[in-house]
Amino acid sequence: MPLPQTEVPGRLQAHFAERGIRMTQQRRAILSVMETASKHLDASQILRKAQKIDASVDRSTVYRTLRLLKRHGLIDELDLMHINGEGHYYERRLGRDHIHMACLRCGKITEFVSDSFERLKQQVEKDCRFRVLISRLEIGGYCATCRGSQ
Amino acid sequence: MPLPQTEVPGRLQAHFAERGIRMTQQRRAILSVMETASKHLDASQILRKAQKIDASVDRSTVYRTLRLLKRHGLIDELDLMHINGEGHYYERRLGRDHIHMACLRCGKITEFVSDSFERLKQQVEKDCRFRVLISRLEIGGYCATCRGSQ
DNA sequence: TTAAGTGCAAATATTTTGCTGTCAC
DNA sequence: GTGACAGCAAAATATTTGCACTTAA
Numbered sequence: 001m002p003l004p005q006t007e008v009p010g011r012l013q014a015h016f017a018e019r020g021i022r023m024t025q026q027r028r029a030i031l032s033v034m035e036t037a038s039k040h041l042d043a044s045q046i047l048r049k050a051q052k053i054d055a056s057v058d059r060s061t062v063y064r065t066l067r068l069l070k071r072h073g074l075i076d077e078l079d080l081m082h083i084n085g086e087g088h089y090y091e092r093r094l095g096r097d098h099i100h101m102a103c104l105r106c107g108k109i110t111e112f113v114s115d116s117f118e119r120l121k122q123q124v125e126k127d128c129r130f131r132v133l134i135s136r137l138e139i140g141g142y143c144a145t146c147r148g149s150q
Numbered sequence: 151m152p153l154p155q156t157e158v159p160g161r162l163q164a165h166f167a168e169r170g171i172r173m174t175q176q177r178r179a180i181l182s183v184m185e186t187a188s189k190h191l192d193a194s195q196i197l198r199k200a201q202k203i204d205a206s207v208d209r210s211t212v213y214r215t216l217r218l219l220k221r222h223g224l225i226d227e228l229d230l231m232h233i234n235g236e237g238h239y240y241e242r243r244l245g246r247d248h249i250h251m252a253c254l255r256c257g258k259i260t261e262f263v264s265d266s267f268e269r270l271k272q273q274v275e276k277d278c279r280f281r282v283l284i285s286r287l288e289i290g291g292y293c294a295t296c297r298g299s300q
Numbered sequence: 301t302t303a304a305g306t307g308c309a310a311a312t313a314t315t316t317t318g319c320t321g322t323c324a325c
Numbered sequence: 326g327t328g329a330c331a332g333c334a335a336a337a338t339a340t341t342t343g344c345a346c347t348t349a350a
Contacts, residue, residue: 022323022324022325022328022329022330023324023325024323024324024329024330024331025323025331026330026331026332027330043314043315044314056331056332057331057332058331058332058333059315059332060315060316060317060331060332060333061330061331061332063314063315063316064316064330064331067316077232079229079286081284081286082227085313085314085340086313086314086339086340086341087313087314087315088314099274101274101278101280103280104283110278110280112274112277112278114270114273114274114277116266116269116270116273117270119266120264120266120267120270120287121289123264123266124249124251124262124264124289127262127264128251128260128262128294129293129294129297130251130253130260130289130291130292130293130294130297131291131292131297132289132290132291133254133290133291133292134231134289134290134291135287135288135289135290136229136231136286136287136288136289137270137285137286137287138285138286139271139274139280139282139284139285139286140283140284140285141280141281141282141283141284142280142281142283143278143279143280144278144279144280147279147280147281172303172304172305172348172349172350173349173350174304174305174306174348174349175348176305176306176307177305192339193339193340194339206306206307207306207307208306208307208308209307209340210306210307210308210340210341210342211305211306211307213339213340213341214305214306214341217341235315235338235339236314236315236316236338236339237338237339237340238339
């Protein structure tokens with residue numbers, strides 16, 4: 001039984017190791033997909049990409065692994081204003097939170113990092129005495145291009 | 151054929167009239183539910199409440215009416231961090247946007263209105279040249295009570 | 301009158317679960 | 326060796342759609 005050709009040395013796998021979570025071929029494939037994704041994959045896309053690495057990966061394993069990653073705060077779950085259907089999108093959680101903007105005309109997703117967003121969360125922590133663990137700011141509207149060509 | 155006992159004079163109905171959208175018994179029931187809801191109902195709850203007013207209301211009419219209200223910007227659709235299942239919650243859109251905070255321990259939903267939030271949206275409009283139409287800030291974490299009893 | 305709206309049943313989409321066999325440690 | 330994890334199939338949940346009938350305007 002050959003070892004996988006490409007050992008993905010990403011932080012997701014490192015996290016799993018650190019926390020003593022068992023590593024499997026299938027999880028390795030899914031983690032690799034999440035590591036290398038440019039952005040915003042839904043469950044079906046993750047399944048398809050993972051199966052290219054390990055054809056045995058099943059849809060339920062994808063959902064189970066996504067749940068695991070979510071529980072450990074390693075990925076974020078997004079709606080992206082349901083631009084396409086009712087499913088969710090997932091992305092690695094790295095560095096600072098960012099705002100997602102979905103153009104309701106062309107469907108483009110833009111991201112935006114803002115200090116004000118960080119301050120707003122701090123204000124919530126302070127004023128509401130609420131411990132902020134996850135936050136999701138999604139905005140729907142028109143992007144610069146579509147806004148012009150109204 | 152008797153007229154409905156209670157004419158709900160809410161703004162939702164007014165909006166429908168203004169925009170020339172046809173009013174039906176079923177829509178009146180659903181609009182009335184949305185008008186008088188204290189908060190955050192999901193589709194099934196809306197169906198149940200609407201059926202108390204007009205027993206003929208069907209689930210698909212609820213979904214069709216919710217879509218209509220959403221399209222007209224009269225209600226907001228929320229996830230509330232999927233505290234219970236994968237469905238959505240709906241609330242009337244009135245006045246200013248607010249932040250929703252969901253306690254991951256006790257499930258309580260808290261709302262918070264903040265000038266910083268308004269400013270953040272203005273910053274997005276300006277810095278990203280993005281026309282903001284809808285925005286949703288949802289925060290998951292621990293409320294004041296649960297935070298204390300950790 | 302008639303286009304828009306409705307209920308009903310069935311389809312679709314998304315996610316979860318039970319079970320039995322397999323594999324990482 | 327054994328407990329955690331996998332695939333598979335089926336269930337559960339959430340939402341949408343086709344169609345024939347009804348109704349608001």
